[in-house]
Amino acid sequence: MARVWDFLTATRGGARLHWTDWASYAYLCAGVFLMFFPVLWLIMSSFKTEGDLQRYPPTFLPYQQETLMVEGFDDPLPLFEMTGGDYEGMILAQVRRVGLQAQMVDPTNPGERLRVSIENYRPVDSVTLAWENYTGLFDRFNFLLYFWNSTFITVTATLIMLLTNSMAAFALSKYQFRGRTFVLLLVIGTLMIPQTVVLVPLFLIVSEMGMSNSLWGVIIPGAATPTGVFLLRQYMLTIPDEILDAARMDKASEWKIYWRIMVPLSAPAIAVLAILAIMWRWNDFLWPLIVLTQSENFTLQLALNSFQGELRTEWSSLLAMTVLTLLPIALVFTFLQKYIATGIASTGGK
Amino acid sequence: MRIIEIPMLALQRLFGVHKLAWVFLLPNLLLFAFFAFLPIFLNVFYATSGGDNILLDDRPYVGAQNFNNLVDCSNYLDPNTCREDKFWRAIWNTLWFVTLQVGIMVGFSLLTAIILNRDIRARGFFRSVFFFPVLLSPVVVALIWKWVLQREGILNAFLDSTGIGGINWLVDAEWAFAWTVFLTVWAHMGFYTLILLAGLQAIPRDVYEAATMDRASPWRVFRKITLPLLAPTMLVVLILALIRGVQTFDEVYAFTGGGPGTATTFIIQYIYEEGFAGAPRVWGMAAAASILVAVVLVILTLIQLWVNRRNVDG
Numbered sequence: 001m002a003r004v005w006d007f008l009t010a011t012r013g014g015a016r017l018h019w020t021d022w023a024s025y026a027y028l029c030a031g032v033f034l035m036f037f038p039v040l041w042l043i044m045s046s047f048k049t050e051g052d053l054q055r056y057p058p059t060f061l062p063y064q065q066e067t068l069m070v071e072g073f074d075d076p077l078p079l080f081e082m083t084g085g086d087y088e089g090m091i092l093a094q095v096r097r098v099g100l101q102a103q104m105v106d107p108t109n110p111g112e113r114l115r116v117s118i119e120n121y122r123p124v125d126s127v128t129l130a131w132e133n134y135t136g137l138f139d140r141f142n143f144l145l146y147f148w149n150s151t152f153i154t155v156t157a158t159l160i161m162l163l164t165n166s167m168a169a170f171a172l173s174k175y176q177f178r179g180r181t182f183v184l185l186l187v188i189g190t191l192m193i194p195q196t197v198v199l200v201p202l203f204l205i206v207s208e209m210g211m212s213n214s215l216w217g218v219i220i221p222g223a224a225t226p227t228g229v230f231l232l233r234q235y236m237l238t239i240p241d242e243i244l245d246a247a248r249m250d251k252a253s254e255w256k257i258y259w260r261i262m263v264p265l266s267a268p269a270i271a272v273l274a275i276l277a278i279m280w281r282w283n284d285f286l287w288p289l290i291v292l293t294q295s296e297n298f299t300l301q302l303a304l305n306s307f308q309g310e311l312r313t314e315w316s317s318l319l320a321m322t323v324l325t326l327l328p329i330a331l332v333f334t335f336l337q338k339y340i341a342t343g344i345a346s347t348g349g350k
Numbered sequence: 351m352r353i354i355e356i357p358m359l360a361l362q363r364l365f366g367v368h369k370l371a372w373v374f375l376l377p378n379l380l381l382f383a384f385f386a387f388l389p390i391f392l393n394v395f396y397a398t399s400g401g402d403n404i405l406l407d408d409r410p411y412v413g414a415q416n417f418n419n420l421v422d423c424s425n426y427l428d429p430n431t432c433r434e435d436k437f438w439r440a441i442w443n444t445l446w447f448v449t450l451q452v453g454i455m456v457g458f459s460l461l462t463a464i465i466l467n468r469d470i471r472a473r474g475f476f477r478s479v480f481f482f483p484v485l486l487s488p489v490v491v492a493l494i495w496k497w498v499l500q501r502e503g504i505l506n507a508f509l510d511s512t513g514i515g516g517i518n519w520l521v522d523a524e525w526a527f528a529w530t531v532f533l534t535v536w537a538h539m540g541f542y543t544l545i546l547l548a549g550l551q552a553i554p555r556d557v558y559e560a561a562t563m564d565r566a567s568p569w570r571v572f573r574k575i576t577l578p579l580l581a582p583t584m585l586v587v588l589i590l591a592l593i594r595g596v597q598t599f600d601e602v603y604a605f606t607g608g609g610p611g612t613a614t615t616f617i618i619q620y621i622y623e624e625g626f627a628g629a630p631r632v633w634g635m636a637a638a639a640s641i642l643v644a645v646v647l648v649i650l651t652l653i654q655l656w657v658n659r660r661n662v663d664g
Contacts, residue, residue, distance in 0.1 A: 020468075020568075021468070021470070024465045024468055024470060025470070027461070027462075027465055028465060028466075028470070028476045028479075031462065031476070031479060031480055032476070032479050034536070035479050035480060035482065035483060035536070036479065038494045038495060038497075038498050039494060041497070041498060041504055042493070042494050042497055045497060054502075056502040056507065057507035057510065057511065058502070058503075058504055058507055163377070164377040164378040164381060165378060167374040167375070167377060167378065168374065168375050168377075168378035168379070170374055171371040171372070171374035171375045172371075172375070175367075175368060175370075175371035175374075176368065177368050177369070177371045177372070180371075183375060183379070186379075186382065186387075187382070188655065189386075189387075190382055190386040190387070191651060192644075192647060192648045192651040192652070193386060193389075193390055193644060193647070193648070194597060194647065196597045196599065196618050196621075196643070197393075197621075197640040197641075197643050197644040197647065198386075198389035198390060198392075198393055198640065198644075199621060199622070199625060199626070199636070199640065200392075200393065200396050200404075200625050200633050200636050200637045200640065201388070201389035201390075201391075201392030201393050201395075201396060201637070202385060202389045203404070203625075203626070204392065204404050204405075204406070205384060205385065205388060205389065205392070207404070220381070220385070221381075221385040223381055224378075224381040224382050224384075224385040224386050226382075229378065248367075253355065253358065253359045253362055254358065254362050254367060254370050255354065255355050255358035255359065255362075256355065258374070259355075279485060282487065283485075283486075283487035283488065285487070285488050285489060285599075285600040285603075285604070286599055286600060286618070286622070289622075289626075290622070290626050301487055301488075301489045304489045304490070304493065304604075305489050305603075305604050308493060308496070308604070309607070315497070318493070319493075319497065322490055322493045322494070325487065325489075325490055326486060326487075326490050329485050329486065329487070330482075330485075332485075333478075333482055333485050337478055
């Protein structure tokens, strides 16, 4: 034990831990709790039945009352453990409850009805995951439709953005032409005016183009982001011009140079931009909220927001839907964490 | 891709290699023209016209009336005395929010970055722990905390069990505001931590070694070496956080809906509600308020570009 302790408290220099090290670890562990626990709590809660969610104080694990098929009854009956009265210690199934009295039946002797006071019993609970919260999303809500809308917007907008941005970056990094500085200044100009401050005219333009209440109304304006042009141009500047000149000697057309040489060579930067674009579009909220007003066009984010605003919120479904919305991004994060971190740090955008 | 290659080859023959750059630029420039530049100019038309029609032909010119309405106030500190009291509530809320949120967030990000920059075990794990909420969607972030904070939620259960007693957090104006600040710090601090950590790691090690040789105290090392050398990164972080803070909408709208009352209504929500949520739709006021926000953002972005340039030049 002492040796394990020695190992854990050793630092790289071989010195003992200083009090500042203890403070650091304490801070980090508090951080882990604060960052993870709410998400963990959400996930655990999403496996609880609507009844279990009403329980106060709440339990960490999802519980469900056990039920049993008893001879002579069509539906499974809920089980109760008797805590007092004549049948103390027995486990009985409830047939029906009338006020403070309950009619019970002994599963081993189903013929006889027993009357007990509800003060004398306690439900028999066991840890059970309520998968029906998740399966219900597919039956009762249009979950697949929202999922498809979100996916379609994300994939299409990302592809359009990658294509137009990489073409523009190619032109701005590998050609000398009059007006290049002007175009660069224009791109910087768009950096200053985010979507949030031109909502009204943007809405007019999108409706005039017939794209209001259509997924394209979210996709097309979303592709006009300057960040990608900057990121890709910065990377393409590092690709030596000699490669292009060699290809031109071999009579390659300019499009071929772009498509066969520049795009593959800038793959790392394009990958970073792709991840960022996927995140932007998947999490987008304000602009879809304005453009998509009919529920059959809702993205997952809009559907989540409108469900939680409804008068009678069914938290069990809402929580399950939240977990499913969070899941794709969590998966992307697990596998591509390193690229996301470098991408965000190098562009200053998210 | 042959479908594109053939017309592109024809264009290359027509214009020559150097003019072809414009062809490559065209799709992106069209997007920028329609969805970035045109809106900026149209915004001015909306801001100077009245009525509730979105089509420009049917909007009467009213000059600066929308702006005058916005700033028509006998006492700017008290929104009740203003003609557009909701606008001024949103302005004051946003100012308070940005001050608190940016201050707290940058402070905690700096602390976290400094700790992560120490010689600690499992640094990669701890770094990603602080970073992962950045990727969550605003609505998901709002729902996670709404679920924790609800009347019969886990936090109140804990407070009840310790005898402090639960509070109906999001019904009380001041608590709702405080939790809004907390929620946005929780969701975004990982992003700024990452930038600050990169800044810390860029400080050359030998400077610290020299300081250790001279037996400088850790506090002195922090004040005389770390802070000055980190200052450019700090400035970038501060301005980025300000630009984002002013535009806060998504999380808060899903979290509190701007309430209770107008306690957490910020300026972008004011614009959204004037233009898109209420009836009649007051496009002119929304556009006028947008222009005021845009002016602030342009100034902040210009400072950001200037700082970036200075950093690059050394």
